[in-house]
Amino acid sequence: MPRLWFDKGTLLLKGEVGTPYGKWDPRSGCYRIKACHYRDVLDFFKASDICVEDAVSSLPALEQLKGSIELRNYQDKALDQWLVAGKRGVLVLPTAAGKTFIALKAVDLLKVQTLIVVPTLDLLDQWRKRVRDCLGVEAGVVGGGECVLRMVTVSTYDSAYAQAAFLGNHFLLLIFDEVHHLASPGYMQIAEMFFAPYRMGLTATYERSDQRHTLLPLLVGDPVYSVSVEELTAGKHLSDYTYEKIAVELTEQEQQLYDENMAVFRGYLESRHIVLYSASAFRRFIMSTGRDPKAREALLARNKALKVAVNSEAKLDLLAEKLEVYKDEKVLIFTLYNDLVYIISKRFLVPAVTHKTPREERREILTNFGNGKYKVIVTSQVLDEGVDVPDASVGIVLGGTGSKREFIQRLGRLLRKKEGKLAKLVEIISKSTVEVDISRRRRLNNNNKASSTSSVSNGGGS
Secondary structure, three states: EEEEEEEOOOEEEEEOOOOOOOOEEOOOOEEEEEEEHHHHHHHHHHHOOOOOOOEOOOOOOOOOOOOOOOOOHHHHHHHHHHHHHOEEEEEHHHHHHOOHHHHHHHHHOOOOOOEEOOHHHHHHHHHHHHHHHOOOOOOOOOOOEEEEEOOOEEHHHHHHOOHHHHHOOOOOOEEEEHHHHHHOOOOHHHHHHHOOOOOEEEEOOOOOOOOOHHHHHHHOOOOEEEOOOHHHHHHOOEEEEEEEEEEEEHHHHHHHHHHHHHHHHHHHHOOOOOOOOOHHHHHHHHHHHHOOOOHHHHHHHHHHHHHHHHHHHHHHHHHHHHHHHHHHOEEEEOOOHHHHHHHHHHHOOOEEEOOOOOHHHHHHHHHHHOOOOOOOEEEEOOOOOOOOOOOOEEEOOOOOOOHHHHHHHHOOOOOOOHHHHHEEEEEEEEOOOOOHHHHHHHHHHOOOEEEEEEEEEOOOOO
């Protein structure tokens, strides 16, 4: 009888048969198969009426789950679509729409060994708590210096990648939070080296600018359910919100510095007949800076100009006004650069969260923001993705990238439902700079129903 077993992230098949998924490995004297094809291999043998000894899995002990999750109607529909699709696929729902609860309901229904893969240690802690609260069991953890496997285990992408050769046959269900990360060249090996037949991806923003999201159907399954922000606000599942864009003037000195640096950047592009017509074209330009000193000089000049626009004094003056207007609400301030985070933190005496903030300090800041001790937090980009920031109702954006994902995720930090809540997203940009185009790209094709107003401030007044 042919025998199938797991070997360092792959499957080995020994016997007088092969499969369409295997490749002969002369060193081991048998067929070697990507672990992700486990389900396909078994289906092939079943269809071929061939019995095989299956010695692949090495599963943690099952535990008694005590599920307490009640799903909303759209969450039920999303889970049903995933089940109908063969327990594989991606669910695309806005931030704050409860993707975590759908995934944990799937774990409760299937009652199989599950690995939940997340991008950050903050999210690892968040999922660990949700597993305890919603399923009544302690989660295993792989990451942050821990390596304990249990029926339901949470891992970072980095740890799952590093440990795939060891972990790959321990779980039947994989849940990828922020699944767009999975399509990166390194992380996609996680999906390939795990044998788990059941897979779920979760994201608020499926598409990637590099188009690598087209690989996700092979790794985790097709998108099987999608719902928009406007559908959930209309259905009263998320808070309604408004969007306001305000343009401020640079000071004379700032404008001069901005123009000088942009002239260097644009001059280089013109001299080389380069047109940055897309994100991929811009990536090619950035790659060229490694071999062309003039290209590097141009990129540094552009970055300096952008920094002037993002960090303008008029933005800080207007921020002071807005913080006074919203003094009775919880406010998240988003910036692009860490140095502006610390300037704001010092000037307005508010806690700062960046990638340099120690894990325990970040946890303390978010806890106190949740209980109302802190009314305002300023951050760069570390709170854009996935972190469950409690009931903030105002977001003030002082700078960011042109990413549609960034806009959706920052807005999502504000949309958690609360009785009588109207979320406000305020974007402050510098007039007559590249920030105008960057802001436009952020919102392009988002299909947001936000009531958008624009106003112009000269030197800081609104």
